[in-house]
Amino acid sequence: MGKIRTSKGAVIYMVGIRDFWQVAHKLNLTLIQGRPYHNEYLEAVLSSRLLHVNHLEVGDTFPAANDINLTIVGAYSAWLSLMNNMIICSDTALQKILGRPGKTNMLFLTLHDPLESDKIIERINKKYPNLRALPSRDLASQIGTLTSLTKMLDVIALIALGVAIIILMSTFVMATYMRMRQIGILSAIGWPQPMIVVLFVIESAFLSIAGGLVGLTLSAGILIALRTFFPNIAFYLPETLSQHVMLMSLLMSIVVGAVAAILPAYQAVRKPIVEALRDE
Amino acid sequence: MNKSSQILLEATHLKKTYDGGLVQAVHDVSITLEKGKLYVLSGRSGCGKSTLLHLLGTLDTPDSGTIHFEGKAFESMDSLTRFRRENLGFIFQFHHLLPLLSLRENVETALVFCHKFSDTEHRERVDSILMDVGLEDRMHQYANLVSGGERQRAAIARALVTHPKLILADEPTGNVDSITAKAIMEILRNRIQDEESTVLVATHDPLVRAYADTIFYMEDGHIQRVENAH
Numbered sequence: 001m002g003k004i005r006t007s008k009g010a011v012i013y014m015v016g017i018r019d020f021w022q023v024a025h026k027l028n029l030t031l032i033q034g035r036p037y038h039n040e041y042l043e044a045v046l047s048s049r050l051l052h053v054n055h056l057e058v059g060d061t062f063p064a065a066n067d068i069n070l071t072i073v074g075a076y077s078a079w080l081s082l083m084n085n086m087i088i089c090s091d092t093a094l095q096k097i098l099g100r101p102g103k104t105n106m107l108f109l110t111l112h113d114p115l116e117s118d119k120i121i122e123r124i125n126k127k128y129p130n131l132r133a134l135p136s137r138d139l140a141s142q143i144g145t146l147t148s149l150t151k152m153l154d155v156i157a158l159i160a161l162g163v164a165i166i167i168l169m170s171t172f173v174m175a176t177y178m179r180m181r182q183i184g185i186l187s188a189i190g191w192p193q194p195m196i197v198v199l200f201v202i203e204s205a206f207l208s209i210a211g212g213l214v215g216l217t218l219s220a221g222i223l224i225a226l227r228t229f230f231p232n233i234a235f236y237l238p239e240t241l242s243q244h245v246m247l248m249s250l251l252m253s254i255v256v257g258a259v260a261a262i263l264p265a266y267q268a269v270r271k272p273i274v275e276a277l278r279d280e
Numbered sequence: 281m282n283k284s285s286q287i288l289l290e291a292t293h294l295k296k297t298y299d300g301g302l303v304q305a306v307h308d309v310s311i312t313l314e315k316g317k318l319y320v321l322s323g324r325s326g327c328g329k330s331t332l333l334h335l336l337g338t339l340d341t342p343d344s345g346t347i348h349f350e351g352k353a354f355e356s357m358d359s360l361t362r363f364r365r366e367n368l369g370f371i372f373q374f375h376h377l378l379p380l381l382s383l384r385e386n387v388e389t390a391l392v393f394c395h396k397f398s399d400t401e402h403r404e405r406v407d408s409i410l411m412d413v414g415l416e417d418r419m420h421q422y423a424n425l426v427s428g429g430e431r432q433r434a435a436i437a438r439a440l441v442t443h444p445k446l447i448l449a450d451e452p453t454g455n456v457d458s459i460t461a462k463a464i465m466e467i468l469r470n471r472i473q474d475e476e477s478t479v480l481v482a483t484h485d486p487l488v489r490a491y492a493d494t495i496f497y498m499e500d501g502h503i504q505r506v507e508n509a510h
Protein backbone atom coordinates (compact mmCIF):
# COMPACT_ATOMS: atom_id res chain seq x y z
CA MET A 1 0.00 0.00 0.00
CA GLY A 2 1.16 3.50 -0.68
CA LYS A 3 0.08 7.09 -0.60
CA ILE A 4 0.45 9.91 -3.10
CA ARG A 5 -0.58 13.50 -2.92
CA THR A 6 -2.20 15.29 -5.83
CA SER A 7 -1.37 18.81 -6.91
CA LYS A 8 -4.57 19.94 -5.19
CA GLY A 9 -3.38 18.43 -1.95
CA ALA A 10 -5.76 15.51 -1.72
CA VAL A 11 -4.37 12.17 -0.61
CA ILE A 12 -4.72 9.23 -2.94
CA TYR A 13 -4.09 5.72 -1.70
CA MET A 14 -2.47 3.15 -3.91
CA VAL A 15 -3.44 -0.41 -3.23
CA GLY A 16 -1.47 -3.21 -4.81
CA ILE A 17 -3.17 -6.56 -4.74
CA ARG A 18 -2.90 -9.61 -6.90
CA ASP A 19 -6.61 -10.05 -7.42
CA PHE A 20 -8.79 -7.01 -7.90
CA TRP A 21 -11.90 -8.92 -6.89
CA GLN A 22 -10.42 -9.61 -3.47
CA VAL A 23 -10.25 -5.95 -2.58
CA ALA A 24 -13.45 -5.16 -4.40
CA HIS A 25 -15.28 -7.72 -2.37
CA LYS A 26 -13.79 -6.69 0.96
CA LEU A 27 -14.34 -2.99 0.50
CA ASN A 28 -17.66 -3.20 -1.25
CA LEU A 29 -16.48 -1.77 -4.53
CA THR A 30 -18.33 -2.23 -7.81
CA LEU A 31 -16.56 -2.34 -11.15
CA ILE A 32 -18.71 -0.04 -13.22
CA GLN A 33 -16.58 0.29 -16.34
CA GLY A 34 -13.79 -1.63 -18.06
CA ARG A 35 -12.15 -4.68 -16.57
CA PRO A 36 -9.80 -5.59 -13.72
CA TYR A 37 -6.05 -5.17 -14.31
CA HIS A 38 -3.82 -7.94 -15.54
CA ASN A 39 -1.34 -8.92 -12.96
CA GLU A 40 1.75 -8.72 -15.07
CA TYR A 41 1.00 -5.33 -16.69
CA LEU A 42 1.20 -1.81 -15.41
CA GLU A 43 -2.54 -1.42 -15.31
CA ALA A 44 -4.86 0.04 -12.71
CA VAL A 45 -8.48 0.44 -11.74
CA LEU A 46 -9.41 3.86 -10.39
CA SER A 47 -12.51 5.17 -8.73
CA SER A 48 -14.88 6.86 -11.13
CA ARG A 49 -14.65 9.93 -8.92
CA LEU A 50 -10.89 10.08 -9.31
CA LEU A 51 -11.30 9.80 -13.06
CA HIS A 52 -13.96 12.46 -13.14
CA VAL A 53 -12.06 14.91 -10.94
CA ASN A 54 -8.84 14.48 -12.91
CA HIS A 55 -10.57 14.50 -16.30
CA LEU A 56 -9.33 11.02 -17.07
CA GLU A 57 -11.06 8.19 -18.83
CA VAL A 58 -10.70 4.45 -19.00
CA GLY A 59 -8.01 3.81 -21.60
CA ASP A 60 -5.91 6.82 -20.57
CA THR A 61 -2.54 6.48 -18.91
CA PHE A 62 -1.20 8.49 -16.07
CA PRO A 63 2.23 8.88 -14.49
CA ALA A 64 2.22 7.03 -11.16
CA ALA A 65 5.91 7.62 -10.54
CA ASN A 66 8.95 8.89 -12.46
CA ASP A 67 8.94 7.10 -15.82
CA ILE A 68 6.25 4.63 -14.76
CA ASN A 69 2.91 5.06 -16.49
CA LEU A 70 -0.15 3.12 -15.44
CA THR A 71 -2.86 2.36 -17.96
CA ILE A 72 -6.35 2.83 -16.64
CA VAL A 73 -8.32 -0.26 -17.55
CA GLY A 74 -11.35 0.09 -15.31
CA ALA A 75 -13.37 2.27 -13.00
CA TYR A 76 -15.06 1.37 -9.76
CA SER A 77 -17.57 3.08 -7.56
CA ALA A 78 -17.70 2.78 -3.80
CA TRP A 79 -20.47 3.23 -1.32
CA LEU A 80 -18.23 5.02 1.17
CA SER A 81 -16.97 8.28 -0.24
CA LEU A 82 -13.62 7.77 1.48
CA MET A 83 -13.08 4.68 -0.63
CA ASN A 84 -13.22 6.90 -3.66
CA ASN A 85 -9.61 7.94 -3.48
CA MET A 86 -7.89 4.70 -4.38
CA ILE A 87 -5.80 3.54 -7.28
CA ILE A 88 -5.87 -0.22 -7.33
CA CYS A 89 -3.26 -2.13 -9.27
CA SER A 90 -1.44 -5.43 -9.02
CA ASP A 91 1.07 -5.95 -6.24
CA THR A 92 3.98 -6.22 -8.65
CA ALA A 93 2.99 -2.95 -10.31
CA LEU A 94 2.84 -1.22 -6.96
CA GLN A 95 6.20 -2.68 -5.92
CA LYS A 96 7.67 -1.13 -9.05
CA ILE A 97 6.01 2.21 -8.49
CA LEU A 98 7.13 2.39 -4.87
CA GLY A 99 10.59 1.11 -5.79
CA ARG A 100 10.39 -1.84 -3.45
CA PRO A 101 10.51 -4.88 -5.67
CA GLY A 102 9.65 -8.18 -4.06
CA LYS A 103 8.20 -6.61 -0.93
CA THR A 104 4.69 -7.55 0.10
CA ASN A 105 2.79 -6.40 3.12
CA MET A 106 -0.28 -8.54 2.75
CA LEU A 107 -1.04 -12.09 1.68
CA PHE A 108 -4.36 -13.80 1.30
CA LEU A 109 -4.57 -17.53 1.94
CA THR A 110 -7.43 -19.64 0.73
CA LEU A 111 -7.98 -22.60 2.99
CA HIS A 112 -9.24 -25.98 1.93
CA ASP A 113 -11.23 -26.17 5.07
CA PRO A 114 -12.40 -22.74 6.20
CA LEU A 115 -13.38 -24.11 9.58
CA GLU A 116 -9.73 -24.71 10.28
CA SER A 117 -8.88 -21.05 9.89
CA ASP A 118 -8.47 -20.22 13.56
CA LYS A 119 -6.07 -23.09 14.11
CA ILE A 120 -4.02 -22.21 11.06
CA ILE A 121 -3.87 -18.57 12.03
CA GLU A 122 -2.56 -19.59 15.40
CA ARG A 123 0.05 -21.83 13.82
CA ILE A 124 1.28 -19.12 11.47
CA ASN A 125 1.48 -16.55 14.19
CA LYS A 126 3.52 -18.93 16.32
CA LYS A 127 5.86 -20.08 13.61
CA TYR A 128 6.57 -16.72 11.98
CA PRO A 129 6.75 -14.10 14.68
CA ASN A 130 7.25 -11.32 12.13
CA LEU A 131 4.05 -12.18 10.29
CA ARG A 132 0.62 -11.39 11.58
CA ALA A 133 -2.20 -13.64 10.45
CA LEU A 134 -5.79 -12.46 10.59
CA PRO A 135 -9.03 -14.04 9.53
CA SER A 136 -10.54 -12.33 6.50
CA ARG A 137 -13.48 -11.16 8.52
CA ASP A 138 -11.07 -8.86 10.40
CA LEU A 139 -9.48 -7.56 7.25
CA ALA A 140 -11.59 -4.49 6.88
CA SER A 141 -10.66 -3.31 10.36
CA GLN A 142 -6.96 -4.04 9.87
CA ILE A 143 -6.35 -2.69 6.45
CA GLY A 144 -4.45 0.31 7.75
CA THR A 145 -4.68 4.04 7.50
CA LEU A 146 -7.52 4.06 5.08
CA THR A 147 -9.98 2.15 7.16
CA SER A 148 -8.92 3.56 10.47
CA LEU A 149 -9.44 7.01 9.01
CA THR A 150 -12.83 6.00 7.70
CA LYS A 151 -13.63 4.52 11.05
CA MET A 152 -12.51 7.59 12.91
CA LEU A 153 -14.73 9.75 10.75
CA ASP A 154 -17.59 7.35 11.34
CA VAL A 155 -17.03 7.57 15.08
CA ILE A 156 -16.92 11.36 14.93
CA ALA A 157 -20.10 11.38 12.89
CA LEU A 158 -21.76 9.03 15.36
CA ILE A 159 -20.74 11.19 18.31
CA ALA A 160 -22.05 14.28 16.51
CA LEU A 161 -25.28 12.48 15.77
CA GLY A 162 -25.58 11.35 19.37
CA VAL A 163 -25.00 14.86 20.68
CA ALA A 164 -27.51 16.26 18.20
CA ILE A 165 -30.11 13.70 19.26
CA ILE A 166 -29.57 14.45 22.93
CA ILE A 167 -29.88 18.21 22.37
CA LEU A 168 -33.00 17.75 20.26
CA MET A 169 -34.55 15.38 22.75
CA SER A 170 -33.99 17.66 25.70
CA THR A 171 -35.38 20.60 23.74
CA PHE A 172 -38.52 18.71 22.91
CA VAL A 173 -38.84 17.32 26.42
CA MET A 174 -38.56 20.86 27.79
CA ALA A 175 -40.99 22.18 25.20
CA THR A 176 -43.58 19.63 26.23
CA TYR A 177 -43.06 20.26 29.94
CA MET A 178 -43.53 23.95 29.33
CA ARG A 179 -46.93 23.12 27.95
CA MET A 180 -48.01 21.28 31.07
CA ARG A 181 -50.71 23.88 31.62
CA GLN A 182 -52.15 23.38 28.15
CA ILE A 183 -52.29 19.66 28.80
CA GLY A 184 -54.06 20.47 32.09
CA ILE A 185 -56.60 22.66 30.30
CA LEU A 186 -57.45 19.95 27.80
CA SER A 187 -57.80 17.40 30.60
CA ALA A 188 -60.04 19.75 32.55
CA ILE A 189 -62.45 20.24 29.67
CA GLY A 190 -62.64 16.50 29.24
CA TRP A 191 -60.29 15.49 26.46
CA PRO A 192 -59.41 11.79 26.75
CA GLN A 193 -55.89 11.46 28.12
CA PRO A 194 -54.56 9.16 25.38
CA MET A 195 -55.77 11.68 22.79
CA ILE A 196 -53.85 14.45 24.53
CA VAL A 197 -50.65 12.41 24.51
CA VAL A 198 -51.15 11.53 20.84
CA LEU A 199 -51.82 15.15 19.98
CA PHE A 200 -48.60 16.35 21.59
CA VAL A 201 -46.56 13.52 20.11
CA ILE A 202 -47.87 14.28 16.61
CA GLU A 203 -47.24 17.95 17.07
CA SER A 204 -43.73 17.33 18.24
CA ALA A 205 -43.10 15.00 15.30
CA PHE A 206 -44.33 17.65 12.87
CA LEU A 207 -42.12 20.26 14.45
CA SER A 208 -39.13 18.00 14.09
CA ILE A 209 -39.90 17.21 10.45
CA ALA A 210 -39.84 20.94 9.86
CA GLY A 211 -36.53 21.06 11.73
CA GLY A 212 -35.23 18.13 9.68
CA LEU A 213 -36.11 19.89 6.42
CA VAL A 214 -34.36 23.05 7.53
CA GLY A 215 -31.35 20.95 8.52
CA LEU A 216 -31.24 19.17 5.15
CA THR A 217 -31.48 22.44 3.26
CA LEU A 218 -28.63 23.82 5.35
CA SER A 219 -26.49 20.75 4.79
CA ALA A 220 -27.09 20.84 1.06
CA GLY A 221 -26.03 24.49 1.07
CA ILE A 222 -22.96 23.82 3.20
CA LEU A 223 -22.02 20.92 0.95
CA ILE A 224 -22.14 23.12 -2.14
CA ALA A 225 -20.18 25.85 -0.37
CA LEU A 226 -17.51 23.41 0.82
CA ARG A 227 -17.18 21.88 -2.61
CA THR A 228 -16.86 25.31 -4.19
CA PHE A 229 -14.49 26.98 -1.78
CA PHE A 230 -12.35 24.05 -0.66
CA PRO A 231 -11.73 21.97 -3.77
CA ASN A 232 -9.03 19.93 -2.06
CA ILE A 233 -11.49 18.42 0.38
CA ALA A 234 -14.27 18.28 -2.19
CA PHE A 235 -12.82 14.95 -2.97
CA TYR A 236 -13.90 13.43 0.33
CA LEU A 237 -17.40 14.81 0.11
CA PRO A 238 -20.37 13.30 -1.63
CA GLU A 239 -21.51 15.19 -4.72
CA THR A 240 -25.02 15.69 -3.44
CA LEU A 241 -27.08 14.47 -0.52
CA SER A 242 -28.36 11.08 -1.48
CA GLN A 243 -32.04 10.21 -1.21
CA HIS A 244 -31.06 7.61 1.31
CA VAL A 245 -29.44 10.21 3.54
CA MET A 246 -32.40 12.57 3.24
CA LEU A 247 -34.91 9.88 4.03
CA MET A 248 -32.93 8.66 7.02
CA SER A 249 -32.52 12.17 8.41
CA LEU A 250 -36.21 12.93 8.14
CA LEU A 251 -37.11 9.61 9.66
CA MET A 252 -34.67 10.20 12.47
CA SER A 253 -36.11 13.65 13.20
CA ILE A 254 -39.66 12.30 13.32
CA VAL A 255 -38.65 9.55 15.72
CA VAL A 256 -36.63 11.88 17.93
CA GLY A 257 -39.47 14.39 18.12
CA ALA A 258 -42.12 11.81 18.81
CA VAL A 259 -40.12 9.90 21.41
CA ALA A 260 -39.12 13.10 23.19
CA ALA A 261 -42.73 14.19 23.59
CA ILE A 262 -44.16 10.89 24.82
CA LEU A 263 -42.73 10.83 28.31
CA PRO A 264 -43.47 14.42 29.39
CA ALA A 265 -46.92 14.35 27.81
CA TYR A 266 -47.68 11.08 29.55
CA GLN A 267 -46.44 12.45 32.88
CA ALA A 268 -48.50 15.59 32.40
CA VAL A 269 -51.76 13.74 31.86
CA ARG A 270 -51.05 11.57 34.90
CA LYS A 271 -50.59 14.57 37.16
CA PRO A 272 -53.53 15.85 39.21
CA ILE A 273 -55.12 18.39 36.90
CA VAL A 274 -54.92 21.27 39.38
CA GLU A 275 -51.17 20.81 39.51
CA ALA A 276 -50.86 20.78 35.74
CA LEU A 277 -52.97 23.94 35.60
CA ARG A 278 -50.84 25.69 38.18
CA ASP A 279 -47.75 25.01 36.10
CA GLU A 280 -46.27 27.95 34.29
CA MET B 281 -91.37 17.26 41.99
CA ASN B 282 -89.79 15.72 45.07
CA LYS B 283 -86.76 17.23 46.72
CA SER B 284 -84.14 14.58 45.84
CA SER B 285 -84.73 14.82 42.10
CA GLN B 286 -83.96 18.54 42.43
CA ILE B 287 -80.54 17.88 43.89
CA LEU B 288 -77.67 18.06 41.43
CA LEU B 289 -74.66 17.75 43.66
CA GLU B 290 -74.18 16.83 47.27
CA ALA B 291 -70.84 17.04 49.03
CA THR B 292 -70.32 15.86 52.58
CA HIS B 293 -67.47 16.47 55.02
CA LEU B 294 -64.92 17.42 52.37
CA LYS B 295 -61.41 17.89 53.57
CA LYS B 296 -58.30 18.91 51.70
CA THR B 297 -54.95 19.74 53.22
CA TYR B 298 -51.66 20.84 51.71
CA ASP B 299 -48.05 20.64 52.82
CA GLY B 300 -48.54 17.41 54.77
CA GLY B 301 -51.55 18.67 56.72
CA LEU B 302 -50.13 22.05 57.68
CA VAL B 303 -52.50 24.01 55.43
CA GLN B 304 -56.17 23.10 55.80
CA ALA B 305 -57.45 24.52 52.52
CA VAL B 306 -60.89 22.94 52.82
CA HIS B 307 -62.02 21.79 56.22
CA ASP B 308 -65.21 19.75 56.72
CA VAL B 309 -67.34 21.33 54.02
CA SER B 310 -70.79 19.94 53.25
CA ILE B 311 -72.91 21.63 50.60
CA THR B 312 -75.88 20.76 48.43
CA LEU B 313 -76.50 22.29 45.02
CA GLU B 314 -79.95 22.19 43.46
CA LYS B 315 -80.71 22.22 39.79
CA GLY B 316 -81.29 25.55 38.05
CA LYS B 317 -79.83 27.78 40.74
CA LEU B 318 -77.01 30.26 40.92
CA TYR B 319 -74.77 29.88 43.95
CA VAL B 320 -72.07 32.23 45.08
CA LEU B 321 -69.12 31.12 47.17
CA SER B 322 -67.87 34.25 48.87
CA GLY B 323 -64.86 34.80 51.05
CA ARG B 324 -61.48 36.42 51.43
CA SER B 325 -58.45 35.47 49.43
CA GLY B 326 -56.99 32.20 50.63
CA CYS B 327 -60.14 30.96 52.37
CA GLY B 328 -60.30 27.89 50.12
CA LYS B 329 -62.76 28.83 47.36
CA SER B 330 -60.65 27.60 44.46
CA THR B 331 -59.74 24.42 46.29
CA LEU B 332 -63.40 23.62 46.93
CA LEU B 333 -64.30 24.32 43.30
CA HIS B 334 -61.52 22.01 42.12
CA LEU B 335 -62.78 19.24 44.39
CA LEU B 336 -66.36 19.63 43.18
CA GLY B 337 -65.11 19.63 39.60
CA THR B 338 -63.02 16.43 39.91
CA LEU B 339 -59.84 18.33 39.14
CA ASP B 340 -58.49 17.35 42.54
CA THR B 341 -59.35 14.62 45.02
CA PRO B 342 -60.34 15.32 48.63
CA ASP B 343 -58.40 13.79 51.51
CA SER B 344 -61.74 12.66 52.89
CA GLY B 345 -65.43 13.18 52.31
CA THR B 346 -67.70 12.21 49.44
CA ILE B 347 -69.29 13.96 46.49
CA HIS B 348 -72.39 12.69 44.72
CA PHE B 349 -73.53 14.03 41.37
CA GLU B 350 -77.16 13.19 40.55
CA GLY B 351 -76.93 10.52 43.22
CA LYS B 352 -73.78 8.92 41.87
CA ALA B 353 -70.52 9.05 43.85
CA PHE B 354 -67.44 10.36 42.00
CA GLU B 355 -65.47 7.28 43.11
CA SER B 356 -67.95 4.98 41.41
CA MET B 357 -67.75 6.68 38.04
CA ASP B 358 -65.99 4.85 35.19
CA SER B 359 -64.45 7.88 33.63
CA LEU B 360 -64.12 11.22 35.33
CA THR B 361 -62.84 12.60 32.05
CA ARG B 362 -66.11 11.78 30.34
CA PHE B 363 -68.04 13.03 33.33
CA ARG B 364 -66.31 16.40 33.09
CA ARG B 365 -66.79 16.54 29.35
CA GLU B 366 -70.53 15.91 29.52
CA ASN B 367 -71.61 17.55 32.75
CA LEU B 368 -69.20 20.28 33.80
CA GLY B 369 -68.19 23.66 32.49
CA PHE B 370 -65.19 25.38 34.03
CA ILE B 371 -64.43 29.05 34.07
CA PHE B 372 -61.00 29.36 35.64
CA GLN B 373 -59.58 32.13 37.72
CA PHE B 374 -56.93 32.70 35.05
CA HIS B 375 -59.14 31.97 32.03
CA HIS B 376 -56.77 29.23 30.79
CA LEU B 377 -57.27 29.51 27.06
CA LEU B 378 -54.94 27.82 24.60
CA PRO B 379 -52.80 30.73 23.38
CA LEU B 380 -52.17 29.52 19.85
CA LEU B 381 -55.80 28.95 18.95
CA SER B 382 -58.35 31.56 17.97
CA LEU B 383 -61.11 32.40 20.41
CA ARG B 384 -63.56 30.41 18.30
CA GLU B 385 -61.24 27.40 18.15
CA ASN B 386 -60.83 27.61 21.92
CA VAL B 387 -64.59 27.35 22.29
CA GLU B 388 -64.65 24.44 19.87
CA THR B 389 -62.06 22.46 21.88
CA ALA B 390 -64.77 21.73 24.42
CA LEU B 391 -66.95 20.13 21.76
CA VAL B 392 -64.31 17.97 20.07
CA PHE B 393 -65.07 14.85 22.11
CA CYS B 394 -68.55 15.83 23.24
CA HIS B 395 -71.13 13.74 21.47
CA LYS B 396 -74.24 15.38 22.83
CA PHE B 397 -74.96 17.27 19.63
CA SER B 398 -74.75 16.76 15.90
CA ASP B 399 -72.12 18.57 13.83
CA THR B 400 -74.61 21.18 12.65
CA GLU B 401 -75.75 21.75 16.21
CA HIS B 402 -72.12 22.17 17.21
CA ARG B 403 -71.67 24.99 14.75
CA GLU B 404 -74.93 26.62 15.73
CA ARG B 405 -74.10 26.42 19.41
CA VAL B 406 -70.66 27.93 18.89
CA ASP B 407 -72.14 30.76 16.82
CA SER B 408 -74.89 31.53 19.26
CA ILE B 409 -72.69 31.36 22.37
CA LEU B 410 -70.11 33.65 20.79
CA MET B 411 -72.94 36.05 20.02
CA ASP B 412 -74.18 35.86 23.62
CA VAL B 413 -70.78 36.79 25.03
CA GLY B 414 -70.35 39.50 22.39
CA LEU B 415 -67.38 38.01 20.57
CA GLU B 416 -68.90 37.53 17.13
CA ASP B 417 -66.52 40.11 15.64
CA ARG B 418 -63.45 39.00 17.54
CA MET B 419 -63.73 35.22 17.37
CA HIS B 420 -60.97 34.72 14.79
CA GLN B 421 -58.36 36.54 16.85
CA TYR B 422 -55.69 34.50 18.60
CA ALA B 423 -56.29 34.08 22.30
CA ASN B 424 -52.93 35.55 23.25
CA LEU B 425 -53.60 38.73 21.27
CA VAL B 426 -56.89 39.89 22.75
CA SER B 427 -57.76 41.82 25.90
CA GLY B 428 -58.29 40.21 29.29
CA GLY B 429 -62.03 40.82 29.13
CA GLU B 430 -62.32 39.19 25.72
CA ARG B 431 -60.32 36.22 26.92
CA GLN B 432 -62.57 35.88 29.94
CA ARG B 433 -65.66 35.97 27.73
CA ALA B 434 -64.19 33.31 25.44
CA ALA B 435 -63.49 31.17 28.50
CA ILE B 436 -67.12 31.57 29.53
CA ALA B 437 -68.28 30.61 26.04
CA ARG B 438 -66.08 27.51 26.18
CA ALA B 439 -67.61 26.50 29.52
CA LEU B 440 -71.18 27.03 28.35
CA VAL B 441 -71.05 25.63 24.84
CA THR B 442 -71.45 21.98 25.85
CA HIS B 443 -74.62 22.79 27.82
CA PRO B 444 -73.18 21.49 31.10
CA LYS B 445 -75.37 20.67 34.06
CA LEU B 446 -72.98 22.39 36.43
CA ILE B 447 -70.91 25.48 35.70
CA LEU B 448 -68.03 26.12 38.09
CA ALA B 449 -66.74 29.66 37.80
CA ASP B 450 -63.68 30.83 39.72
CA GLU B 451 -63.56 34.62 39.91
CA PRO B 452 -65.15 35.07 36.47
CA THR B 453 -65.23 38.82 37.04
CA GLY B 454 -61.78 39.01 38.61
CA ASN B 455 -59.95 40.80 35.84
CA VAL B 456 -62.68 42.88 34.22
CA ASP B 457 -64.32 46.25 34.88
CA SER B 458 -67.67 46.44 36.63
CA ILE B 459 -69.67 46.86 33.40
CA THR B 460 -68.16 43.71 31.88
CA ALA B 461 -68.59 42.00 35.25
CA LYS B 462 -72.30 42.72 35.19
CA ALA B 463 -72.55 41.53 31.60
CA ILE B 464 -70.83 38.27 32.53
CA MET B 465 -73.19 37.68 35.44
CA GLU B 466 -76.17 38.39 33.17
CA ILE B 467 -74.93 35.74 30.74
CA LEU B 468 -74.64 33.18 33.53
CA ARG B 469 -78.05 34.14 34.91
CA ASN B 470 -79.62 33.75 31.45
CA ARG B 471 -78.09 30.34 31.00
CA ILE B 472 -79.87 29.16 34.10
CA GLN B 473 -83.16 30.30 32.70
CA ASP B 474 -82.59 29.03 29.14
CA GLU B 475 -80.83 25.75 29.73
CA GLU B 476 -81.51 25.00 33.38
CA SER B 477 -77.87 24.80 34.35
CA THR B 478 -76.62 25.14 37.88
CA VAL B 479 -73.93 27.73 38.48
CA LEU B 480 -71.44 28.00 41.33
CA VAL B 481 -69.39 31.18 41.33
CA ALA B 482 -66.43 31.65 43.66
CA THR B 483 -65.66 35.31 44.17
CA HIS B 484 -64.79 38.05 46.59
CA ASP B 485 -66.52 40.58 44.34
CA PRO B 486 -69.57 41.93 46.26
CA LEU B 487 -71.21 42.90 42.96
CA VAL B 488 -71.66 39.25 42.07
CA ARG B 489 -73.71 38.47 45.17
CA ALA B 490 -76.66 40.39 43.77
CA TYR B 491 -77.17 37.65 41.20
CA ALA B 492 -77.16 34.75 43.66
CA ASP B 493 -80.01 32.55 44.77
CA THR B 494 -77.86 31.31 47.61
CA ILE B 495 -74.60 32.62 49.04
CA PHE B 496 -72.10 30.47 50.93
CA TYR B 497 -69.80 32.54 53.09
CA MET B 498 -66.49 30.76 53.44
CA GLU B 499 -63.80 31.39 56.03
CA ASP B 500 -60.58 29.53 56.75
CA GLY B 501 -61.59 26.46 54.77
CA HIS B 502 -65.14 26.00 55.98
CA ILE B 503 -68.57 27.43 55.25
CA GLN B 504 -69.50 29.82 58.01
CA ARG B 505 -72.92 30.93 56.90
CA VAL B 506 -75.47 30.24 54.16
CA GLU B 507 -77.74 33.02 52.98
CA ASN B 508 -80.79 32.54 50.75
CA ALA B 509 -81.60 35.57 48.63
CA HIS B 510 -85.20 34.87 47.96
Ligand SMILES: Nc1ncnc2c1ncn2[C@@H]1O[C@H](COP(=O)(O)OP(=O)(O)OP(=O)(O)O)[C@@H](O)[C@H]1O
Nearest residue numbers: 298299303304305324325326327328329330331332
Ligand atom coordinates in the same frame (compact mmCIF):
# COMPACT_ATOMS: atom_id res chain seq x y z
N1 LIG C 1 -50.84 23.55 45.99
C1 LIG C 1 -50.90 24.14 47.17
N2 LIG C 1 -49.91 23.92 48.06
C2 LIG C 1 -49.95 24.48 49.28
N3 LIG C 1 -50.93 25.29 49.70
C3 LIG C 1 -51.94 25.56 48.86
C4 LIG C 1 -51.98 25.00 47.55
N4 LIG C 1 -53.09 25.45 46.92
C5 LIG C 1 -53.72 26.25 47.81
N5 LIG C 1 -53.03 26.33 48.96
C6 LIG C 1 -53.44 27.05 50.17
O1 LIG C 1 -54.74 26.67 50.48
C7 LIG C 1 -55.47 27.80 50.93
C8 LIG C 1 -56.70 27.97 50.07
O2 LIG C 1 -56.29 28.31 48.74
P1 LIG C 1 -57.34 28.66 47.60
O3 LIG C 1 -56.58 28.89 46.36
O4 LIG C 1 -58.38 27.62 47.57
O5 LIG C 1 -57.94 30.03 48.12
P2 LIG C 1 -58.93 31.03 47.38
O6 LIG C 1 -60.05 31.28 48.33
O7 LIG C 1 -59.26 30.53 46.04
O8 LIG C 1 -58.04 32.33 47.26
P3 LIG C 1 -58.09 33.47 46.12
O9 LIG C 1 -59.30 34.27 46.38
O10 LIG C 1 -56.84 34.22 46.35
O11 LIG C 1 -58.11 32.74 44.81
C9 LIG C 1 -54.55 28.99 50.88
O12 LIG C 1 -54.02 29.18 52.16
C10 LIG C 1 -53.48 28.54 49.93
O13 LIG C 1 -52.26 29.14 50.26
Ligand SMILES: [Mg+2]
Nearest residue numbers: 329330373450
Ligand atom coordinates in the same frame (compact mmCIF):
# COMPACT_ATOMS: atom_id res chain seq x y z
MG1 LIG D 1 -58.88 31.17 44.09
